[in-house]
């Protein structure tokens with residue numbers, strides 16, 4: 143028994159070692175002459191060192207970034223979070239912080255270096271900044287139709303079937319697709335692709351990638367496409383009705399064969415992604431107009447989820463409005479507000495052409511405009527009322543020194559901005575204005591409109 147007894151100083155040392163090794167940062171401490179007297183396992187890993195061999199060694203003998211420790215030791219100053227690199231075991235980037243150690247009389251007796259592997263720091267930042275997972279609990283709605291859709295979708299979410307979501311713009315198709323991805327239990331990424339927003343010339347290389355040396359200007363090693371990037375996860379083909387015929391045929395082949403081939407490549411890469419499509423267009427009408435392939439339509443229509451417009455489920459409005467209000471109040475640092483009866487009545491009377499997206503911005507405006515705990519009807523401005531303000535502000539038609547041509551131009555610009563703000567893409571806006579895609583691009587250039595401009599906010 144006596145042989146197993148551990149001396150108190152050994153116990154204390156053991157205790158410290160366990161504590162040090164359990165830390166997420168690397169620690170190295172040196173005495174006043176620069177000899178290492180403590181190092182934990184994280185620091186040993188970062189530098190590729192073995193504990194027993196390193197204790198008592200002078201830091202100058204090791205291939206590690208000494209400047210932080212030296213500076214701290216010599217000048218007695220603290221160094222905070224300096225980015226450094228060591229190349230002893232491949233390139234390792236870390237944040238180093240050093241602090242001098244003094245004894246009770248204030249004499250400098252050594253220094254301690256704290257290391258954070260930047261890869262680990264980055265992983266932590268990524269984990270925090272990654273968009274939160276969306277579940278069906280985030281899809282707010284108590285109407286029987288929404289509840290039935292959720293109940294039905296839960297049953298099919300983890301199958302390999304392609305799910306097609308239809309519904310007017312702003313009804314929550316993307317939110318619903320994200321919830322399906324979560325429910326499917328797939329651990330890979332959710333990759334949304336707005337088929338209307340990618341220029342036609344880039345659709346194929348974006349979706350399928352390209353092999354090395356496929357064309358001049360291509361990256362040397364080639365590039366994986368989004369189908370490959372979605373491996374283990376979900377690819378969400380939004381606005382599929384806006385996809386031009388060429389890429390439609392290629393997508394159909396990928397969905398039928400379950401493999402992709404990079405542009406200019408020979409290898410067939412199996413597709414391991416759940417496919418969800420969405421559109422706010424009437425695909426059957428597009429088929430009749432020969433703008434959408436019938437075979438692709440049948441391929442993607444295994445299960446169709448049709449999200450009804452907000453005006454057909456008014457019962458969801460109070461719940462949605464309250465949830466958005468709570469969210470905006472928190473963001474604005476305001477106390478929780480409620481809607482007055484008259485404000486709610488106004489919301490229930492409106493027809494919501496922009497659906498939930500529009501309701502969300504009406505509520506946001508209300509939260510900003512109202513300082514009282516109860517939002518009154520005057521702070522509920524639906525979109526057409528805001529448009530009226532814009533027209534009045536700009537004084538269209540009243541500055542008669544502008545001449546008819548520039549007045550007409552200003553009016554045209556106003557109409558274009560409103561269409562762009564109301565729709566999700568230039569292609570959609572062009573369709574709404576009944577002009578061609580290229581004509582609208584020309585006008586955007588003419589009026590120097592840019593995404594993110596105060597006057598041209600793309601939502």
Ligand SMILES: Nc1ncnc2c1ncn2[C@@H]1O[C@H](COP(=O)(O)OP(=O)(O)OP(=O)(O)O)[C@@H](O)[C@H]1O
Pocket residue numbers: 280281282283309310311312313314315316317318380421422462498499502566
């Ligand atoms: N049921 C809902 N619960 C909570 N938020 C919702 C709901 N439906 C839509 N939203 C919100 O409304 C906005 C528009 O939703 P989303 O982008 O999913 O619509 P969409 O149908 O994909 O639109 P589009 O056809 O224009 O692409 C988003 O901010 C979304 O979070």
